[in-house]
Amino acid sequence: MLGYQNKMLRIDLSNKTYSTEPLNMDWAEKYIGGKGLAIKYLYEELKPGTDPFSEHNKLLLMTGPFTGTPVPCSGKLAIASKSPATGTILDCSIGGHSALKIKYAGYDAVMFEGKLDKPGYILIEDDKIEFKEASDLWGKGSHETETILSAEYGKEASILSIGPAGENLVTMSCINSDYYRQAGRGGIGAVMGSKNVKAIVIIGTGGVKVNDIENTTKRLSEILREDTTSEENMFIYEDGTTAFLEACNDGGILPKRNFSDTTDENWTKYNGEVLLQYRKGKRGCGSCGLGCGNFIKIGDAVCEGPEYESIAVAGPNAGIEDPQAIVKANQVADDVGLDTISAGDVIIYAMEMTEKGIYDFGIRFGDKEKYIEYLKLMAKKEGIGADLALGVKKLSEKYGGEDFAMHVKGLEYPQYEPRGSWGMSLAYAVSDRGACHMRAYAPNDEVFEASIPPYTAEGKGKMVVDLAVYNAVKFSLILCDFWPLGMDRMAELMTLITGKEFTEDDMNEVAMRVIHIARAFNQREGFTRKDDTMPKRLVNEALKSGPAAGQKIPQEAFEKMLDDYYAVLGWNNDGIVPDEILTSL
Amino acid sequence: MEVTINNKKIEVPEDITISELLKYLNLRKKSAVWINEKQLLLKEYDTYKLSENENVKILNIIGGG
Numbered sequence: 001m002l003g004y005q006n007k008m009l010r011i012d013l014s015n016k017t018y019s020t021e022p023l024n025m026d027w028a029e030k031y032i033g034g035k036g037l038a039i040k041y042l043y044e045e046l047k048p049g050t051d052p053f054s055e056h057n058k059l060l061l062m063t064g065p066f067t068g069t070p071v072p073c074s075g076k077l078a079i080a081s082k083s084p085a086t087g088t089i090l091d092c093s094i095g096g097h098s099a100l101k102i103k104y105a106g107y108d109a110v111m112f113e114g115k116l117d118k119p120g121y122i123l124i125e126d127d128k129i130e131f132k133e134a135s136d137l138w139g140k141g142s143h144e145t146e147t148i149l150s151a152e153y154g155k156e157a158s159i160l161s162i163g164p165a166g167e168n169l170v171t172m173s174c175i176n177s178d179y180y181r182q183a184g185r186g187g188i189g190a191v192m193g194s195k196n197v198k199a200i201v202i203i204g205t206g207g208v209k210v211n212d213i214e215n216t217t218k219r220l221s222e223i224l225r226e227d228t229t230s231e232e233n234m235f236i237y238e239d240g241t242t243a244f245l246e247a248c249n250d251g252g253i254l255p256k257r258n259f260s261d262t263t264d265e266n267w268t269k270y271n272g273e274v275l276l277q278y279r280k281g282k283r284g285c286g287s288c289g290l291g292c293g294n295f296i297k298i299g300d301a302v303c304e305g306p307e308y309e310s311i312a313v314a315g316p317n318a319g320i321e322d323p324q325a326i327v328k329a330n331q332v333a334d335d336v337g338l339d340t341i342s343a344g345d346v347i348i349y350a351m352e353m354t355e356k357g358i359y360d361f362g363i364r365f366g367d368k369e370k371y372i373e374y375l376k377l378m379a380k381k382e383g384i385g386a387d388l389a390l391g392v393k394k395l396s397e398k399y400g401g402e403d404f405a406m407h408v409k410g411l412e413y414p415q416y417e418p419r420g421s422w423g424m425s426l427a428y429a430v431s432d433r434g435a436c437h438m439r440a441y442a443p444n445d446e447v448f449e450a451s452i453p454p455y456t457a458e459g460k461g462k463m464v465v466d467l468a469v470y471n472a473v474k475f476s477l478i479l480c481d482f483w484p485l486g487m488d489r490m491a492e493l494m495t496l497i498t499g500k501e502f503t504e505d506d507m508n509e510v511a512m513r514v515i516h517i518a519r520a521f522n523q524r525e526g527f528t529r530k531d532d533t534m535p536k537r538l539v540n541e542a543l544k545s546g547p548a549a550g551q552k553i554p555q556e557a558f559e560k561m562l563d564d565y566y567a568v569l570g571w572n573n574d575g576i577v578p579d580e581i582l583t584s585l
Numbered sequence: 586m587e588v589t590i591n592n593k594k595i596e597v598p599e600d601i602t603i604s605e606l607l608k609y610l611n612l613r614k615k616s617a618v619w620i621n622e623k624q625l626l627l628k629e630y631d632t633y634k635l636s637e638n639e640n641v642k643i644l645n646i647i648g649g650g
Contacts, residue, residue, distance in 0.1 A: 231591060232616045232645040238592075241650045247617065250624050308650035415650075441648035448617035448646050451627040471648065481649035484613070 001498040002211045003065030004028060009107045009129070011122065013195055014055060014114030016131045023108045032494075033064030033108065034478030035091045036514035038080035039432075040585075041111070042089065043517055048524045052084035052187075053169060053194040055115040061102060061160075061200075064478040065497050068103035068208040070220050072228040072289035073480035075099055077177075079160075083186035084194075085171040085342070085391060086409045086434040089521040090186040093438075093475060094160075095285040096178035101158040104204025116196035119167075121149070125203040134198040139164060141335035142176040145199055153201055160200040163337025165379035166193035170389045172342035172412070173379070176334060180293070180304030181285070184339040186411060186433050211499030219496060228289040228483055236482045237282075240294045242272025244308035251447035252420035252548035256316035257365055258348040259406050259537060262417045263546025264316040270323040275306070278323075290482055301328035306340075309437075312415035313344030318351065319365030325372065332372050336379035342391065345412035347374055349392050352404055359399040361388070403536045409434035409527070419538055420548030421446040423460040423467075426561040429532040430464065430575075432518035438481065440467035455548070457557035461564020465515075472511040515569065517585045520577050529566075529575040534558055586637040603630040607643070617644045 004023060011018045024041075031037040038060050050056045059081045066074035077099035083090035102110060105126050112122075116131070119138040123130040137145050142163040149159050158177065165173035166189030173189030174182040183189075210216050235243045248254040249267045256264050268274070278298045284291030293304045301324050306314070314320060314329040333340045350361035361384060363370045377385025387395065392412050396405035406413035411434025418425035423442030431439040445463060446454035452463060473490055474481065487504050494502035534553065542552040566575050586599055590610070597606060603625060607614050618625045619642040625633060635641070 226611075230612060231610055232612045232643045235591065235642075235644050243644060244646060244650050246619075247624075247644065247646060250619070437650070438648060444617065444647050448624075448644070449615045449627050450617075450624070451615060481647070484645045484647040 001025065001028065001065065001500050002209050003069065003497040005103060005106055005108050005208070007107050008109045008111060009124070010111045010113065011129065012114050013112060013116045013197065018129045030510065030513055032473075032476040032510055034062055034076075034078040034093070034476045035080070036472065036476030036510060037109070038062040038078050038091055039089055039514065039518050039521060041109070042080055042082070043521050046082055050082055052082045052087070052191060055195070057082050057191060057194070059112040059191050059195065061110040062478070063099050063103050063108050064476065066477055066479065066493065067099045068287070069210050069497055070217060070287060071493055071497065072220070072224045072287065073483040074478070075286035075288055076478045076480055077102065078475070078478050079175060079183040079188055081188060081191045083188075083433060084169070084190050085187040086411050087525055088409060088433050088527065089518050090188060090433050091475070092175075092183035092185055092188050093478060094175065094177055094181050094183040095480070096158065096181040097286040098158040098160050098177050098202055099478065100286040101202040101204040103208055104206045105202060106204070106206050112195060112197065115194065119196050119198055121199035121201060122197060123201045126205055137198045138167060142337050143179055143335045146176070146179055149199055149201055153203065156203060158202045160202075162189040162192050162198060163335055163379060165337040166190050167198070168379065168381050168389075169193055170338065170379060170381065171391055172339045172346070172389075173337045174339045176337060180334055182334065182339070184341065185436065189337050210497050216496050223489070224289050227485060227489060233290060233482070233484065236290050236292045239272045239276065240292045240305070241308035242275055242311065245271050245311060247448050248308070248312070248416065248443070250547070251443065252543070252546035253417045253443055253447055254312060254316060255415055255417040257319055258317060258352040258404060259413065259417060260352070260404070260541070261544050262420055262548060266321050267316065269321040270311065270315050270326055274323050275327075285480065288480070290480070292482055296327055298324040298327050301325075301331055303327055303330040303334060306330040309415050310340040310344070313341060313348065314371060317415060318344065318348050318371055320368045320371065322368055325368035329372050329375065332375045336376060338375055338379055341414055342412040343375055343378055345406055346378070346388050346392055346395065347371055349395065349401065349405060350374075350388060353399065353401045356401070358401050403540065406535050406537065407435055408533055409531055411435045413535070416443050417543070417548070418534065419543050419551040419553060420546070421454050422457065422553055422557070422561070423452075423454075423463050425534045425538055425553055425558060426460055426464045426565060427467070429534055429558075429562065430565055432522060438475070439471055440464045441471070442467065455551055457560040460561045462568050464561075464565055465568045468515055469508060469511040472514040473507045476510060476514055513585055516577050516581050519571070519575075520582055520585065523577055529562065529573070532562055532575055588635055588637070588639050588641055590641045591643060597635065600634045603633050603635070606635065606641070612643060613645060617646060618642070
């Protein structure tokens with residue numbers, strides 16, 4: 001099929017050798033690329049029980065058939081491995097330009113195996129691969145690392161790097177690119193750190209062949225104009241994800257004080273209207289049509305963003321109302337290489353533990369200086385940071401507070417409060433990498449467009465499957481989540497680029513394979529229904545404020561949602577994928 | 586009549602409902618809509634009629650953040 005380079009680069013870090021091989025195109029037809037194809041490869045190549053930090057774990061960079069073409073919003077890269085935070089499959093997507101460079105270097109995917117004997121970085125320059133010494137970079141932040149490597153290799157080089165958090169194997173560390181873009185969740189940066197890889201520098205000078213370039217280009221221009229940059233999508237260019245704050249606050253799903261309540265009456269102190277007054281510039285990823293990135297600079301604090309999740313966790317969920325502190329927290333987390341969501345959730349859990357007198361972590365709600373200081377300590381595992389780097393699950397097992405430990409399978413909660421959007425509790429519970437808002441996104445149906453009643457279990461199993469099907473295809477095409485294109489459009493784009501006819505039904509079949517194989521990977525690691533949970537806080541404590549005041553989620557309602565979700569997918573009541581599905585994958 | 590849609594002044598027909606507005610602007614019929622900073626429910630789209638100078642926000646948030 002066109003659109004692919006039909007080539008995978010395999011890098012053996014232990015022996016400092018590399019090889020190329022044809023991309024498995026039978027799998028590419030069934031799983032496309034990005035998330036789906038990455039999980040298929042890891043399902044086939046990782047032995048069950050592999051220690052995520054051992055040399056037997058693998059780190060896989062996966063593009064898709066649209067990467068490097070003019071398909072709008074196609075500049076993202078999937079990075080996959082086995083998660084050290086959860087023990088589940090882990091796939092992340094990162095913006096910027098690295099995906100395009102990999103494709104232009106001639107590869108659909110790059111698989112890292114083994115481990116360097118000492119810190120190094122990898123240079124991929126078309127068909128030239130070099131293993132470089134990085135002892136002088138080790139210990140530096142991601143921003144400085146990228147600046148040094150950019151100076152050496154020029155602006156055409158794209159760089160993936162880790163900060164001290166990844167080096168120190170903090171299980172909430174991320175991989176950075178373009179300074180402020182992250183593969184954020186599940187400790188993907190720690191996997192790279194465990195392999196002693198500080199950075200990956202990619203220079204690609206080739207191109208990508210697509211079907212019928214004249215008609216394809218013409219049609220893509222029409223799609224960009226009519227479907228991508230249409231009026232209801234342009235808020236993402238104008239406001240970025242700060243627009244989500246108002247929607248979530250209005251809808252009763254903006255969490256505050258470690259998810260103890262929602263709806264912040266002081267949200268106008270740090271909302272988009274405030275933050276965007278300090279906007280210094282705009283940016284988008286490669287092949288982007290929407291350009292969501294806003295550079296915000298307030299005093300000495302600067303970042304691209306902050307995005308909704310980072311604002312919510314370092315803002316209302318931490319009892320902080322100072323926009324400069326929120327931007328600074330984002331800047332520091334990016335530089336030291338920490339996931340803003342998980343690291344933030346750890347700090348707000350510690351704040352509540354201290355305030356309740358269960359264990360004194362030395363930080364309380366509203367303590368903005370310590371919030372920023374603790375991020376640095378966590379990345380280095382120094383002082384109190386050594387404990388905090390354990391993550392919410394392990395901390396609550398060690399010190400208590402399990403009633404308000406907000407995680408699923410050890411991955412900390414994103415910033416959409418499920419008591420105002422019950423489907424989100426199911427989405428977090430069944431997500432293939434622990435609590436994640438990117439696998440099925442319920443707030444639109446339940447709160448924003450409000451087409452489905454939010455405070456009921458009825459219909460939520462089917463709703464979450466439908467949402468997961470949509471995202472499974474989108475992230476296998478490795479498209480940006482901010483383009484709300486339909487499944488029919490995704491099929492049309494596949495046909496346009498590859499020259500092979502794809503229908504909406506074909507895309508739905510791809511989605512089901514992806515959902516099943518991700519579950520099969522986790523099932524092989526011992527995950528079952530017992531692990532598809534929601535935090536006790538959602539069952540035991542009703543919200544006090546906002547449109548969802550009085551809401552909590554009865555355990556029996558949650559169990560019904562789980563029953564329905566498994567039934568729709570054809571899994572048994574314990575959430576097990578049956579053999580007849582497994583053999584078809 | 587003139588209304589403000591996503592910070593832009595736009596002329597629309599008198600008494601236009603939200604459903605008709607979305608069709609008129611060639612937008613998705615399930616977009617999220619706020620009128621004068623108050624969120625409208627999908628079930629109100631067929632009956633809510635816009636008035637002169639109202640402030641309309643139309644978003645399509647389907648994930649991420």
